[in-house]
Amino acid sequence: MLRLTVASAAALSLAACVTPYAPIPYDRASAGIQTIVVVEDSLPADAGTQKLATNGQNMASAMAASAGLAGVLVGAIAAGVDANIEAGQRTRIQAALATQGFDGEAIFDAALESALAANGYELGKVTVERKNYHEPLELEVRNDLQPGSAILDVAGAGYGYQLVGGNTQWRPFVTVGVRLSDPADPSKIHLDNRVVYNPVATPDVIVNLPPDPQYAFTKIEDIEADPAKAKEGLEKALVETANAVADLLN
Amino acid sequence: MLRARLKTCAAVLAAAIILTACATEVKVAPAAVLDISGKPCGEQIDLMSAKPLAPKKAQKWVDVFEPVGAETACARIDDLLVNYAVFELPPNGSNHVITVGGLKQERRTLAPRVFLLDFQGQVLRSFEDKHYKNIGSSFAVQFRPSEGDRYLLVQTDPSRVGQVADAFEQKVVTGSGYASTPTGGASYTTTSGVERSMSRTFSHEGIISIRVQALSGKIGAPAG
Structure with a gap:
């Protein structure tokens, strides 16, 4: 218990030294925006996996501590084996979802556009080349959009199924970054935030959504045995996340 | 001699029992408070009790945790009793982001209900239910103050008190260990996953959490 407390205290002191992410909340009343132009390509094409607190990670840490250089090598092998296992599991989950015709980006985009329209916005689309999904786009000045427009960039850092180690189960997760900016002056940010479905940590200023507990699988074999349920669980996660993004603009 | 040993044993045993009793003491998490009808309350919000949100030492961000309980301020608003706390916003409000809730x-x-007041205590802005979200570890709203906003008022919301929010949570728990080696030893970190269903009831008592962040410079500074 004491060790846990010390570890937590150390983590807290470390966290205290780091300037945390600062969101920019949207104020619809003062923003004067009627049209949301959504950047296409919001999510990676395929669902992914996220494994935390695995035996391999713990082994790597313990080995590195207990046996110096030899431990680092053995630990690295343990972590590598773990990564290979996860890559295999990811492929199997993607194959299971593919049997259901699952298209994560299409599900997310449809839900987002529907929710934005329900909130009273006119909608448009724009195509911008995206180098990665972990940070917002660097947009160029655009003067071809009508006044009252803003560009919405949703960068899906990840979605799929996650396992957080111990006696937990595979459950859906989604993580997206959201930025709404002025097309004529992209440095003018109307909104910047992040939404996480099923977070394993709850950073202090980020919107988070609890998962639906019914979508849980003990083993990859269970996902393969019921791919329709796996699809349904991830679809629900994506729709709820899209709705939460639209809520930020309400 | 035997009597002395018995006395010593009895003393050790008693100490062990006391220690065990201390070690096994279970702290019960506080329950929701749904009714504050017996509490003596004022008829209006006391702005003189406002606590400054700007820290004494200039810094980029600050967290404030304000306990709300039986001994803290309450008022009768629209014929309903509410607990409340009031805070003084930092100057140059629009250069800040504030996340505030329960x-x-x-x-x-x-159960939070958040208002922004002018220097006379008049309400300039409030937030509809749709603006309250799960933000970090709080049920909160997030906003940038306007220049006319002077005070932040957080009062309990009688219409939400008593509602139950169920949520399933997955977490990573971190621990540490120490491994002896021929050259001395080293510490290592292990992590483990936990998942659980939580059920929380909205309450008149609890803790107000506030994070104040400056968008540029330090808290209280104008936008750069």
């Missing part, structure tokens, strides 16, 4: 405790969450 902190999620083990069994309860303070």
